[in-house]
Amino acid sequence: MAVNNPYTKYKEQSVSTATPEELTLMLYNGCIKFMNLAKIFMDEKNLEKVNINIQKAQDIINELNLTLNMDIEISTNLRQLYDYVNSRLVDANINKDKVALDDAKTIVSEMRDTWKEAIVLARKGK
Template sequence: MAMNNPYAKYQNNTVNTSTPGELTLMLYNGCLKFIEQAKRAMDDNNIEEKNKSVQKAQAIISELMLTLDSTYPISANMLVLYEFANNRLIDGNIQNDSALFDEASDIIKEFRDTWKQVIQINRQKQYANV
């Protein structure tokens, strides 16, 4: 049973108590983790594991795409970049090309790093007003 595992309890608690911004950051980090797992699996010639990891990364990108707020003009640009990253994962999976995985990873890293800065700025503003 997973909930008897202290790590699983910690993870569950972390997700349940995180802000929406922190959850988005977790999605970016998870996507990057799965892309790296896909690259390692490809290096090990483990096609099944590579495919599973790519699918998990794609599921996260799909979730990020679905949660975009289309009322902001920047969302259209973000959607294009998410689609491009997703296509790089598909092509990398088919062609067994880690350079394509790297392209997807670079895009997600940029989003993650920017998102991290936004969270930090918001926290500074929040604590400056206390």
């Protein structure tokens, strides 16, 4: 992509100026986007693109998992959820299993919605 592309500049700026909370929300949204794409490619029988998009979703889950602060009690529960989501993504990729993909997406969507609500509540408290 060209460096002068306005969309590329906008995306780079939005990431570089985002708060940590907003970055986490972007990661959840990206993960959901890649799972949606993987499902579309399953329907199209494009196994290469299924694999690529599920791996991108897994990369995001792994990043979220690795950045947990394990000194905080809830992180143990989040780690278990991330591990479960990752295992469902592995199942979805190996078996081209839409149910496993939907299971993973449901959990990530609920986590994203909860995170979004927490951001709103935190901003109201400021």
